[in-house]
Amino acid sequence: MKRNKKERQQLLIDTIKGNPFVTDEELAEKFSVSVQTIRLDRLELSIPELRERIKNVAEKRLSDEIRALPIDEVIGEVIDVNLDQNAISILDINKEHVFKRNGIARGHHLFAQANSLAVAVIDDELALTAKASILFTRSVRENERVVAKARVLDTASSDRSNVEVNSYVGSELVFKGEFEMYRSCQPEKGGENENSH
Numbered sequence: 001m002k003r004n005k006k007e008r009q010q011l012l013i014d015t016i017k018g019n020p021f022v023t024d025e026e027l028a029e030k031f032s033v034s035v036q037t038i039r040l041d042r043l044e045l046s047i048p049e050l051r052e053r054i055k056n057v058a059e060k061r062l063s064d065e066i067r068a069l070p071i072d073e074v075i076g077e078v079i080d081v082n083l084d085q086n087a088i089s090i091l092d093i094n095k096e097h098v099f100k101r102n103g104i105a106r107g108h109h110l111f112a113q114a115n116s117l118a119v120a121v122i123d124d125e126l127a128l129t130a131k132a133s134i135l136f137t138r139s140v141r142e143n144e145r146v147v148a149k150a151r152v153l154d155t156a157s158s159d160r161s162n163v164e165v166n167s168y169v170g171s172e173l174v175f176k177g178e179f180e181m182y183r184s185c186q187p188e189k190g191g192e193n194e195n196s197h
Contacts, residue, residue: 003031009041020053021079021090023145074120075112076148083123084161087150089113098142105140110175114165117150118179122161126184130160134177144169159183 003011008031015022015030024042028035042049076091091097091113093105111134119127140146148167160180167175 005041008033009045012038012041013045013047016047016053021050021147023050073116075109075116076146078117078120081121083121084152085121086152087117087121089117089120089148091146091148093140093142093144093146095142103142105142105144105146107136110136110140110146110167111177113146113148114150114167114175114177115179117148118163118165118177118181121150121152121163122181122183124183124185126182128182129179130182131180132177134175136175138169138172138174140169140174146174148175159185 011031012027015027024035024038027038031038041047047053074089076089078087078089081087091109093109097105097109099106111132114134115129115132118129146167146169148165150163150165153162153164159182161183163179163181165175165177165179166173167177
């Protein structure tokens with residue numbers, strides 16, 4: 001259904017508010033208009049482009065929240081984190097991430113994105129990866145955007161937590177990882193701590 005410009009622009013504002021990292025291409029598809037029309041709408045509404053929106057969201061929310069490593073050491077851009085619960089990052093696959101001969105992303109970039117997100121989601125200054133089980137489910141190509149979603153599953157023992165990371169291009173799963181994370185302290189649950197210093 002074609003909407004008039006005013007309706008479309010109001011929906012555009014609501015959509016971007018709900019999901020600040022939606023792409024112009026996804027918006028164009030959602031509203032059945034050209035990417036150019038979306039860009040013009042954004043310009044009129046003074047809505048910054050995606051990269052700028054992500055930076056703003058990340059800077060506002062995350063610089064104080066990630067404990068285990070500086071935000072600039074996380075591979076990809078972290079756009080949401082709830083310590084010891086879940087986190088999301090995005091990685092745009094560029095020329096430097098792919099094999100020259102076939103334009104396919106090197107696996108270690110997808111692993112690094114997922115692994116650094118698993119570290120970032122842990123509420124501990126000394127979170128380290130103890131063990132990882134990973135699966136690449138399809139090749140990722142240049143110019144694709146990988147959205148990694150981390151979820152803390154449980155605390156395996158007093159000094160370990162399990163984190164599941166699923167990475168997607170659009171709605172398609174491209175990478176799956178389970179990380180056993182070492183932590184120097186037990187998540188707060190009450191009870192006695194018998195460790196002496």
